[in-house]
Amino acid sequence: MNREQYLIESAQVKSLSARGYQLAIGVICMMAISSPQYVWTLFTAPLTAKLGVSLAQVQITFSLLIILQTFFSPVQGYLVDRFGIRSLVGVGCALSGLSWVLASQASSLSMLYLSYGVVGGLGTGIVYVGIVGLMVRWFPDRRGLAAGAVAAGYGMGAMITTFPISNSLQNVGMETTMLTFGLALGIVGLVASRFLRQPPTSQSMDSLPEMKQTVVDVPPRKVLKTPVFWLMFAMFTMMSTSGLMVTSQMASFAKDFGMTTVMVMGMAALPLALTIDRVCNGLTRPLFGWISDRYGRENTMAFAFLFEGIAMTLWLLTSDNPVLFVLLSGVVFLGWGEIFSLFPSTLTDTFGTRHATTNYGFLYMAQGIGSIFGGPVAALLHQSTDSWYPVFAVAISFDIITALLAFFVLKRMRANWIAKHSLKS
Template sequence: MTKNHPGNFVTNKSRYVYILLGLIINLCLGSVYSWSVFRKPLEQLFKLSATESSLPYMIFLVFYAILMPLTGRVLDKFGPRMVSILGGILVGIGWILAGFSNGLIYLILGYGIIAGTGVGIAYGVPIAVSAKWFEDKRGFAVGLTVLGFGMSPLITAPIARKLIEMYGPLLTFRILGVVFLIVIILLSIPLKFPFREVTTDEGFKIKKDKLSYSSSEMVKTKTFWALWFCFVIGTLSGLMAIGISSPVGQEIIKLSAEAAAASVSVFAIFNGIGRPFFGWLTDKITPRFAAIFNFSLMFLASFGMLFAKEGMTLLFMITFSLLWLSLGGWLSIAPTATAQFFGTIHYSKNYGILFTGYGAGAILGNLISGKIRDIFGSYTFNFYITAILSIVGILIALFYLKPLINQK
């Protein structure tokens, strides 16, 4: 506090606890990225095709994306604590119900719809909290907050794999569901938005954000649609890679199930690193050039996978690490760009609307990857598509992803 203005603002130190809380909550929510570990056991248990085994994951991501904009409209009204607790309850219930499935329909209902809805409700809460507490370093703070979501498979994939070996996939769903239920609820209790001015790490008060684009104003701008299409491309390629990581490792590179699961944990590190790294990069070089760099990495990774064959473990590790890194980057570029381009006053609603691009990417990515595997008998053909899309993304970012000038 200052001598002249006691009580007008809170110090910078106390706000860092919200990054830690958000990181751990996202660690639970991000367990969806471990889905590839469940696919083979579920295919064997319920006699599912590659397309069918991708459906619970796809539906999860769809409901996750649909609920984001809806939650953004009520977050400021009900506050982050209540919204996050509600999301945590649904996440836990969804995983537990998936554990009592006797076929694909019940997996979709429990895991896909209920748990996906829970993540859609809870996911945006820690991001909005960090964005409002750290207006002086939004990209880096948001990146650290969502680090847990990207790093989740590093912890949840090997744990899930071990539990599946011991108890099977269904009991594993139940065990993890109970854990997520308890952890998310407990860590949601301290969440709140700042109600006074906050200081930077240097002790200066953050200036009030003058940008104030409402949702209706935002969607009328070229910048929004450029950002939305870039988000679709980035998430389509990244989510496709995440959903097929373990199967590609086993079917193309001929890794064992254990080695493929271990590789998912390694990829999760890059997904996690991509979030604070691209958040920091977006602060430094603008969303436009951060996006171009991201798509360039995606192109190199996709091109490399076109030459992947049995035994090329190093190539597999490098290319998929880059794809996971790129997806992690978009989960920082998109929210940071939303705040930079359109302000933080309507941030919860605005980012919720932008996040529908994630849903579009999830649907297209999973449908494409499963269908191509079923039709051509290999996942390799997916990477022709992601290579082309990354070039399209570079062009969109280069010509249209610019700050708004009299676009209202």
């Protein structure tokens, strides 16, 4: 082996090692900020009782969390690019933990909205957009898998906290629970963020064959003028609505279905279902990301979105069976969580890596719109019809429509775009 070949192979080994290390740190940061969204449903009943308000009013908090997390994500992505990944992700983790500390002392809806919704949303948004943007840069050859892995950290992080938080709520109450877990999660994320760093420059990365890019880098101002971006935005919005309806309303419709007072395998059905959901919601992200790396983004989208629609239909039809309620809730999340690996990888495949963080920030705003429809609008629809069937019908319809759009429309539009904007070899 000559010296030049040896140096190239050594660089490849170091790059793979560095990438794996950064991926692990990214997963830890995402796990630290996942609980505000994914265990929110456990706090809705205590909050409505404490504040003496309706479920729809309390659910505005959840929408604020997602709206602030997503609507400001372009700015958050720009700040990450401008001031560095370590500093901004550290601030985001600290704000996420602080939101629970402040919410533990909330005595009015406005205080709850400001603390849990606004502070928490800004903090989690900085971390989420920053970490996803970082990983699609570190892994241009395996974007689906890498984005899915860190998104899995966000989806599965609450798996570790669901039962402890549920037990803590029963034993010490909501205020102490929020204070304790807010401090712990904030500190973990802040410490982990100090080990993040950006990948090598594009020039040094080009020396590795798997690191080369095939499409031109498109800045946000031009991305926002393309039909393919807005199609992805509409699809992301519909899928977010479907999944966030389940995430934010699960404790409420579980109560109406009689699932909050039953046991499954010796455990309370609702926290067991939430824990299984976290596992499936996490596993689906790298799984479908890996599949999309090999079999195509749109093909994978069509299958996964249709899969969720079918699973949600079966879940609704068997909602009176405790065992099936628990198991099918996990299947539903298995068909939903992959949007957080498929959409960022598809976007970066289409518009390049240079502006990946900011571009994804704009696309991620669709999650905020989905939170409005999946949170308070879904609660109001249930309130006006006194039934969860219309709510589920809308969510299932969105799943099927998005699956059809992925296969029959997005696939063609994106192929045409890439053909026109590929880099010359």
